[in-house]
Amino acid sequence: MGEWSRSVIPIVRGLCFRYVTNKYLGTTVITYGPSMLPTLCITGNVLLVERISTRTGKLRPGDVVILRSPEAPRKVVCKRLMGMEGDQVTYVVDPKNSDRCKTVVIPKGHVWVEGDNIYNTNDSRNFGAVPYGLLEGRAFWTLLPRKDFGTLPPKLCLLYGLVEDNPVIYRIADSVQRSMRPKKRCHTTRDRRLKTSFSVIKLQPVSGDQ
Template sequence: MKEEKSELWEWTKAFLIAILLAVVVRHFIFSPATVKGESMMPTLHDRDRMIVDKVNYSLLEPKRFDIIVFRASPSENYVKRVIGLPGDTIEYKDDILYINGKAYEEPYLDEYKKQNMPGIPLTYSFSLKDTPIGRDTVPKGHLFVMGDNRGHSTDSRHIGAIPIEDVLGTAKIIFWPFKDFQMIK
């Protein structure tokens, strides 16, 4: 009888430890996220499921061109690409991205640029002053983010700069649908 209680207690402890580890990993280290909408196409598709690394931004600074998940409202998260870091000037002119006056390639947009009608830009010209930011530089503690599907993305051009503290993590792996399984670059 005593052996049965001991064995039951061991199984109970193992079960509780497993639950505790799962909660800690999901809450503080990795969590699943689902892409909603087409704002990140062609890189990510509607209903793609991915793993979000939550540790990265608690230890490191955001990097330009990371794909992040951030809290857009109390009930909704967005998935977008980091374009501007605090203090950066951002400008689009003739469908070319300029950060701090330097032109940047955006190879993740090549597929859409090929499909686009000649003479019609994928990304219309703007500067930060033309956005809700209304100033020359990305504010301290904030990020300027955009979706890859530039014509169909609600991003910093519309909602302003994103507080870094609202970033939940970086998208690392697409795991569903399984045919699209990949590490996100």
């Protein structure tokens, strides 16, 4: 009995440590889909995600966050945080066809999220502000692909305080941001299957095991 307990206890402790780390501290995620182009690759990025900021209220506009989809709670998505409760957000309603803008005030206990690729994303412009409780973490570092290794870049228009209040300036800033990032040349057979409006992510253990 003693030998059995000595072999099992370390395994139990390791599993408990792994669970606590993934649940409360951080984890790794795999993202894919077109909505976060050009920041993230359509065919996949591996990101480091920390969960402390969401629990301590330290999130700020410009952060890349993971959250439960308000339309499909079993799905976890990756978006850019554009505004917190009480903020006034102006966005382009249909950027593919017009420059018409709309302004909303984010209600209490909610946040506003958008994909960096405003031409192909399903975000708060479609389903409205998102309850803060759906946020699961902040992505802060790119592990793969290796050419993108490093911190995630902020949204350029947020750096200058524009927040899409001028469609022309927004598009100029978006073009500049695209030129600052290397082109994503990811050739895989998954391209045909990635026609989703969300950048869906698959939660991974900290160890990176599949």
